[in-house]
Amino acid sequence: MTTVVAENRINLLGRGIRNFFCGFGGLVVFMTRMLVSLRRGLPRRHVLVPILYEIGVRSVPVVLVTGAFIGMVLAVQTYTQFKMMHMESRLGAIITMTLVSELGPVLAATMLAGRVGSAMAAELGTMRVTEQVHAISALGADPVSYLVVPRFVACVALIPMLTAIADAVGILSGWLFSWHVLGINPHQYWMYAVQFVTGWDVMAGLIKSVFFGCSIAIVACQQGFHCGAGAEGVGRAATQAFVFSFIAILGMDFLLTVVLNTTYYLIWPQAVSLAITGAW
Amino acid sequence: MDGPAIEIAHVRCVFGSQTVLSNVSLRISAGETVAIVGESGCGKSVTMKVMMQLLQPTSGRLKWFGKDVETLSAVERQQQRLRLGYLFQGAALFDSLTIYENVAFGMRQTGLQDEQQIRSTVLERLEEVGLSPDIVGKRPSEISGGMQKRVGLARALALSPDVMFYDEPTTGLDPVNSRRIDDLIDSVRQTRGVTGIIVTHDLRTVQRVADRVVMLYPRSKLQNDVEQIIFDGSLTELANSSDERVHEYIGDEFTTNTARESDMECRLPILKSA
């Protein structure tokens, strides 16, 4: 009896591991196909523009709102701690640093994954189950170039801008909140922000966001393209697109932070940053 | 242009744990029109998609115009594929595009014609399938299923293919339009020498347009790896076949259609005289 249970557990584990690698392999194969198509040329304008609009312009409101709230939340959360150390004048530094290097990119990416990623997976999934993807091939076009490449290009090109918007709005709302509500000297807010946050930090955040954009587009399109039959398959593709791209975002966030910080200290060994002093 | 236009040999197609096709071999000569019949779910659409290379079979060979598709370069394959047209069972119109853009899609992809030529071809094809030009600005969701089917046909014919796959071209159409589509299939063949492969449940369509009938039998009901195509011959031979399974299929058609008397009148002579 017990041996059977143990066997089942091992089976389960084995299957889990196999599924993980199969899924990952599928993503890599899909990405390679996409990159090969991308090399053949950029998508045509009339195909790309509506997608840019859908992914970029229509995401601005939600990014604005989340960015604004996160800036204020940061101000509230850090104020008490900083006040205890009589350092509340430096709120600008911590808010700006957190937003620029971490929360801005991750939030913009999460919003994009939720709003655009699952919609893309659902759209491509519907096209798959209603044979529209086959119809594209039948009419002499390549479904990957026609459907995936423009979405990939749009995500990668627009996510740094959305991140920049989230950063800017968050910093501004943090500034307004700490000035008007918490009574912090607005001049000091900016002074410390500029003093602590370097161009490198901003760049690192934007670089991270580009990787997030890549993973959102690849995961969502891959889920849509390999979606199961019927409405159920489409629904599952949409949910999985969000879940998987969210996991990918967080995992990559960790890896990229390590890599970028290491790079930073390789280039400027004597530099001291506010965020991680001597940790790496 | 003689010899087989499309040829598949020993095709096997497995989805997950379900074997849909195994040991299917079929030759379609250039210029002929072949009807594929068989009960629902036996793999007719899958067979056509394998022939069009929309689905990669698990194993088996596919030849287009005498050339093994595997040996073609990507560019050649793309060129050859443009000689094949496909009408999908569910029309498969792009629902983000208008009717006009749908029909123009293939021509725009090849980029060989200017917008003027494209426009006249689109309107011509739509007229051929019996649709008025007023609908060109509509979306597929705004027209009926039968109209969608006809737009799908217009879209496939717009590229002037040498071989046409029709997946249930008349299902869901009224008798007038279904006769019209049959006539269109026939005229496309007469005027342009288009090779046709038709999946249909309508024996009238078979009688009107097909030279040859092929009957596919569900894999699950067959033993071992015997040929899945259990009948290949003319419609008369089909009607007179001694095979129990063929009888069952045609007999079913009879009973379902003799429910209406007018249908019986038109069906009986077909099978007798064919």
Ligand SMILES: Nc1ncnc2c1ncn2[C@@H]1O[C@H](COP(=O)(O)OP(=O)(O)OP(=O)(O)O)[C@@H](O)[C@H]1O
């Ligand atoms: N992409 C796919 N993935 C998994 N199974 C599939 C796929 N396409 C078809 N099948 C299965 O293959 C079988 C045959 O399907 P097919 O569409 O060819 O039937 P058909 O003969 O065309 O039936 P109908 O007359 O109803 O159109 C079905 O059981 C279907 O579930």
Ligand SMILES: [Mg+2]
């Ligand atoms: Mg079918």
